Amino acid sequence: MWSYQAPLRDMQFVLEHWLQAPGEWRRSPAFEGMDLSLAMQVLEQAGRFTEGVLAPLNSSGDRQGCQWRAGRVSTPEGFVDAYKAYVEGGWPALACAEALGGQGLPQLLDAALQEMLYASNHAWAMYTGIAHGAYLCLKAHGAAWLQQRYLPAIVSGQALPTMCLTEPQAGSDVGLLRCRAEPDGAGGYRLHGNKLFISGGEHDLTENILHLVLARLPGAPSGSRGISLFLVPKLLDDGQANDLHCNGIEHKMGIKGSATCSLVFEGAQGWLIGEANRGLAAMFVMMNSARLHVGLQGLGHVEAAWQNAREYGAERLQMRAPLRPEGVAAQAADPIHYHPAVRRVLLELRTTSEGLRAVGYWAAHLLDQAEHDPDPQARQQAAQLAQLLTPIIKAFFTEQGFRQASNALQVFGGYGYLTEFAIEQTLRDSRVAMLYEGSNEIQANDLLLRQVLGDQGRAFGLLVAHLRDEARQGAERAECAAFASALEHVCDTLSTVVDDIRERAREDSEYPYRAAGDFLQLCGIGLLAMAWARAARVSRALPEEDPLRASKLQSAGFFFNYLPSRVAPHLAAIEGARAALAFV
Template sequence: MWSYQAPLRDMQFVLEHWLQAPEAWRRSLVFEALDLPLAVQVLEQAGRFSSGILAPLNSIGDRQGCRLVEGRVTTADGFADAYRAYVEGGWPALACAEALGGQGLPQVLDAALQEMLYASNHAWAMYTGIAHGAYLCLKTHAAAWLQERYLPGIISGETLATMCLTEPQAGSDVGLLRCRAEPQDDGSYRLSGSKLFISGGEHDLTNNILHLVLARVPGAPTGSQGVSLFLVPKLLNQGQANGVACDGIEHKMGIRGSATCSLVFEAAQGWLIGEVNRGLKAMFVMMNSARLHVGLQGLGHCEAAWQNCRSYASQRQQMRAPSRPAGVVAQAADPIHYHPAMRRVLLELRATSEGMRAIGYWVAHLLDQAEHDPQLLARQHAGQLAQLLTPIIKAFFTEQGFRQASNALQVFGGYGYVTEFAIEQTLRDSRIAMIYEGSNEIQANDLLLRKVLGDQGQAFDLLLAQLREESRLGAEMPQCADFAAQLANLCSALHVLVGEVRERSLEDVEYPYRAAGSFLQLCGLTLLALAWARAARVSRQLPEDDPLRAVKLETAGFFFSYLLPQAEQHMAAVRGARARLAFI
């Protein structure tokens, strides 16, 4: 009763028209051989893998979960075979540098791949989700010999990686961690301590697992300034077991097919990545990649929910609707998608999923530009924008993934609450994304205090410039002029609001923390406004007989009429946060 098909037509629309990515690829020495037909072929193959291999395993993983016997984890039926097919397809190497054995394709195509993986089988994709971040971390910070030894396995998919931060007493505050790393005469370290909530900490998909572990060396400063990062393999060079053991797996609300492990390190051999006491600097290369991917989980859940409730609503007949499309004869009972309440939910799902796709791919495209654009200033601005938008992507997308899955469940009525229809699994699976890789509350604080107020608004001014330019272009097209005007008004209101927040923060140090959550929601809605203003404008480039042209304009109209008014509520909440919160 649950299915998934990759939304390839909309993905192509975003790449070709919304981003105009092929033009950017032609300007880049790295991607100049890539064109749109080749990119579409890659997405088509990824779609076949996701819908044909991963999606059928989604409910199996939920029912079976993982099994831990004598320290070894067995994944659900079909998971290991699916991973072998993933490796044979070359997917781990997609966005890795050609010089290192990768395919050298842009991160925006990897973002599309990740959306498909998470939409079709979130639990399975947890095993592969951190791999690209680990690749970037080692490529940026590891010693040359470590890169030579371990990068090829990550790129080929022969090995998978984990990120080991959390300890029982140290969750979001990694400065509280106690895991120890004792230096050895041969230049290695011996790590001892416990970690928990480690996704893929033990499994049967690969023989070796590379654990990237935060720990303290002797004499390290207290707090986060005394944390170092180490590579600790499950198996050492000759295949002998290292001092790493899985002593438990969590039984969870969702993503049950993902092995969430507690690990014990007993004098496990590892090697320093980066500098001593600078582990967070190295780890955040991986964390930032992970936060974009977690945001794409929210997009994947929203898309899967949209597809399945749309299909159900077209078949389920209940009562006579007050109106019908032209030419449809009245029946004793109509498909529920004719009823206004259901049309409202379905349109919100479509507007949210397609809008988030444009913004999510934009951030991935910005990462490509930040690394490969031939112009220095363009690289700098792309990097600033990507950093600004990352916490919004992580927090806003994951909240929408959960919210829209809940809305979709409502379309199913009572059937949505039973396991046969599987929308309840989407709801359960989506909830974790709001918590891990930095809770959404932390993302909100990071956005407002560090990314907006912290740099005197430089990055935020770049975003406002994007909004103004889009409103200017849209104003020149009659069918888009109203959308452009609303976007321009929102841009002006945001500029004023940030000035007010900055001024108030000088008087009340806690105020931006109280306002941060509402401010992030406002920014997320603003990004959707940008997405739909541009989508409406560039859809005019499509042939008049292309159905997508009318759909984009129709959905943009729905967004600006029904969803954008929420911006006023968020602005009022930011201003209302001047009232102090009582201590409980």
């Protein structure tokens, strides 16, 4: 009762028209030979894998879950074979450097792959989701010998990495962690302590697991300034087990096929990554990658919810609709997608999914530009924008994933509450993405306090300028002028809100924290407005007979008709946040 089909047509639209990525690839020596045809071949193969291998395991994996016995974890039936197929397809190496055994393809294509993985089987994708971030971390901060020893295993998929931050007393505040690392006198370290909420901390997909662990060295400063990062393998070079073990897995609301583990380090052998007491700087390379991937989880949930609600809405017959499309004969009962309330939900699902896709892929494209654009200034600006977009994508996308999964469940009515109709699984699976990799509240504080107010609005100014440029281009086309005007108004609103928050913060230092969540949501809505203004404009390049052209204009019209109702509540909440919160 649940299906998934990779949205390749819309992916091509984003790559070819919305981003005009093939032209950017031609400018970069790193992507010599990369064109739209090759990109779509890659995505078509990814679609076959996710549709044919992962999607059929989604519901069964949820029902079976993971099993823990005496420190060993067994994943649901079919997960091991799916991982073998993933490795054989070369997917772990997609966006890794050719010099390290990778394929050297753009991160933009990896973002599309990640969307498909999460949309088809979120729990399974949790095992592979951190791999690229660990690759980037080790590539940027690992000693040469450490890279030579372990990067090939990550790139090839021979070993899967984990990220070990959280401890029982230290969740988001990693400065409270107690895990310690003691020099062993031979250039390595012995780690002691407990970690929990470790995705894939133990499993049967690979023989070896590479744990990236935050810990304290002897005499390290207190707080986050005294944290170092270590690579701690499950198996040592001689094949012997390292001194660590999994002492249990969590029983969760969703993503039940993903093993969320507690780990105990009892003098485990490890090696320092980067500088002593600078572990957070190294770890954040991985976390920023992970946060983009978590945002893509939200996109995957919206897409899966949209596809299944659309199919059910077309099949379910209930009552006569007030209106029908021209040429459709009246009958005793109509498909519920003709009813206005359901039509609105389905249009919101479609516009959200396609809008998030454009924004998420843009962020990945910016990462490619930040690394490979021939122009140094363009690289710098791309890096600034990508960094600014990361908390918005993580928080806004994941909130939309949960919200739109709930809206989709409403289309199913009472059947949506039953496990036979797996939309309830999508709803459960989507909820966790708002919590991990830094809760959405932390993302909001990071965006407003550090990145907007903290850097005097330089990166934010770049973003607003980008949005205004899109509005200017849209205003030059009569059919897009209304969309462009609405986007320009969103830009004015965002700029005014930032100025007001900055002014108010001079008298009330807590005010930005109270306003941060709604400010981030406004930014997310602004990005969707930009996405749909551009989609409407560039869709004119499609042939008139192409249904996608009409669909894009229809969706843009729907989005901008409802835009004021989405902006107003957040503006009211930001205004209401001027009043101090009482202590409870």
